[in-house]
């Protein structure tokens with residue numbers, strides 16, 4: 202056969218994924234960040250690629266290897282991630298925001314290393330832009346999928362985020378549960394869709410969890426004729 206046949210349930214779809222933490226600069230030697238490893242987002246990128254999608258991965262700093270055939274854009278800060286993600290947003294059919302974006306960054310960045318001084322040091326912080334919310338406000342054909350990282354009242358908070366960010370689907374996880382969260386190779390997720398479908402999964406490898414998330418996205422698209 203001399204023609205490439207596209208197979209997989211995401212064949213022909215453009216999928217934009219964000220993954221990993223962001224780093225918010227304090228001075229040339231210091232930054233604020235979080236415990237995200239990027240594993241969940243990278244697993245979704247790999248799974249989407251395996252299902253035939255064209256995948257763009259906007260990734261904060263991680264030590265992970267980029268899955269074969271995935272186009273990666275490496276970024277550092279929440280602002281960088283916003284700019285790169287928005288660049289790819291219009292063309293995307295599906296956007297999956299697995300990144301753990303910093304909510305705050307230092308209001309001022311020191312250009313020189315801040316020398317230690319007697320007494321305490323407090324740093325004034327300002328809000329970063331909410332990338333997902335901005336996308337929700339400017340949504341066209343895109344199917345928008347967010348994550349909710351919670352330590353309590355997981356379902357309740359996730360439903361609020363689904364609404365307030367104008368999402369089609371949200372993946373909720375209790376980041377403090379055994380076998381779930383930022384660092385490990387497993388996760389315990391639940392998915393909630395805008396049209397009221399709700400699924401709870403047992404502990405799964407992040408790669409298996411990625412498949413479940415994609416299956417739920419595909420079912421949602423089918424229900425909505427996409």
Ligand code: CTP
Nearest residue numbers: 298299300302329330331332333347348349350
């Ligand atoms: N998110 C984003 N931009 C931000 C913060 C969060 O795009 N500046 C996205 C995350 O990628 C995730 C979703 O919003 O898909 C939810 O992130 P989460 O931290 O759980 O919720 P927040 O809305 O930031 O609220 P809070 O941290 O107060 O729970």
Ligand code: CA
Nearest residue numbers: 301302303304
């Ligand atoms: Ca947050």
